[in-house]
Amino acid sequence: xxxxxxxxxxxxxxxxxxxxxxxxxxxxxxxxxxxxxxxxxxxxxxxxxxxxxxxxxxxxxxxxxxxxxxxxxxxxxxxxxxxxxxxxxxxxxxxxxxxxxxxxxxxxxxxxxxxxxxxxxxxxxxxxxxxxxxxxxxxxxxxxxxxxxxxxxxxxxxxxxxxxxxxxxxxxxxxxxxxxxxxxxxxxxxxxxxxxxxxxxxxxxxxxxxxxxxxxxxxxxxxxxxxxxxxxxxxxxxx
Numbered sequence: 001x002x003x004x005x006x007x008x009x010x011x012x013x014x015x016x017x018x019x020x021x022x023x024x025x026x027x028x029x030x031x032x033x034x035x036x037x038x039x040x041x042x043x044x045x046x047x048x049x050x051x052x053x054x055x056x057x058x059x060x061x062x063x064x065x066x067x068x069x070x071x072x073x074x075x076x077x078x079x080x081x082x083x084x085x086x087x088x089x090x091x092x093x094x095x096x097x098x099x100x101x102x103x104x105x106x107x108x109x110x111x112x113x114x115x116x117x118x119x120x121x122x123x124x125x126x127x128x129x130x131x132x133x134x135x136x137x138x139x140x141x142x143x144x145x146x147x148x149x150x151x152x153x154x155x156x157x158x159x160x161x162x163x164x165x166x167x168x169x170x171x172x173x174x175x176x177x178x179x180x181x182x183x184x185x186x187x188x189x190x191x192x193x194x195x196x197x198x199x200x201x202x203x204x205x206x207x208x209x210x211x212x213x214x215x216x217x218x219x220x221x222x223x224x225x226x227x228x229x230x231x232x233x234x235x236x237x238x239x
Contacts, residue, residue, distance in 0.1 A: 010160055011046020011153045015039040018149050034142055038149045041131060045153025048127055049119050049161075051108060060105075067100035073136055117192040119161070120184050122200050124154040129203035133210070158183045 019039030044065060051062055071093045078089040117123060132147035162183050187193055 007046050007050065007157050007160060008043075010156055011043045014046065014156055015042035015149070015153060018042040018152055022145065034145065037146055041146050042149040042153040045127060045150035046156050048150070048154055049123070049157045051118060063101055063105040063108075067097045070100060070134070071097040073134065077136060117187055117196045119158060120187070120193075120196065121155075121158070122185065122193070122196045124151050124158070126196070126200050126203060127151060127154050129200070129207055132207055133203065 016039055019035045019037075019042070022035045022038055044062070047062055074096060075089055075093050078084045078092055079086070084092065128147040128151040131150045132143045135143050135146055137143055185193075
């Protein structure tokens with residue numbers, strides 16, 4: 001099984017590469033914020049499966065990051081949609097932070113087991129749906145981009161754990177006790193996968209109903225080709 005630092009060493013360069021995908025459209029290249037967000041969510045996504053770890057370090061670090069991010073995102077909706085004063089919104093944000101950082105983390109650690117359903121492909125989809133639904137933007141493409149980032153990072157964690165479950169001994173391969181426990185669709189305990197799939201379907205339904213028809217600019221046939229691709233295409237037709 002890969003270590004916490006091992007997953008971070010993989011998800012960080014992977015996050016940088018994923019963030020650079022935003023540069024494929026020249027109209028978006030001027031805005032650096034989505035690039036930084038894409039890099040960040042992919043990097044953190046590579047650490048998310050360790051939330052069910054028996055060690056306290058991943059839980060403490062990831063729930064601390066998650067609590068801070070959720071609190072920051074919640075501030076403006078509290079001001080605009082609920083009409084709270086800055087002081088009231090700040091009190092709510094601080095309360096939400098401590099609730100997630102200590103309350104939700106403690107509940108999560110009691111409800112999960114290491115290498116359970118949180119180390120699975122349905123959990124990866126749930127992570128992407130949560131990011132898609134919670135990110136406060138009407139830009140569907142940006143929400144999909146960030147959801148894809150956390151899923152790519154999540155998948156890198158699962159794949160790396162499976163690689164570490166194989167012992168390469170010369171020409172033979174040996175599988176340790178963790179083999180097949182990361183990249184999976186279910187588990188032997190039926191309540192866990194049932195709950196996981198029910199949550200995935202519920203979040204998927206909410207995302208589908210909330211998205212509606214994609215705006216015209218978000219449809220792939222309307223995306224502009226990057227300038228460097230056009231240059232290559234013209235060079236191929238030069239006699």
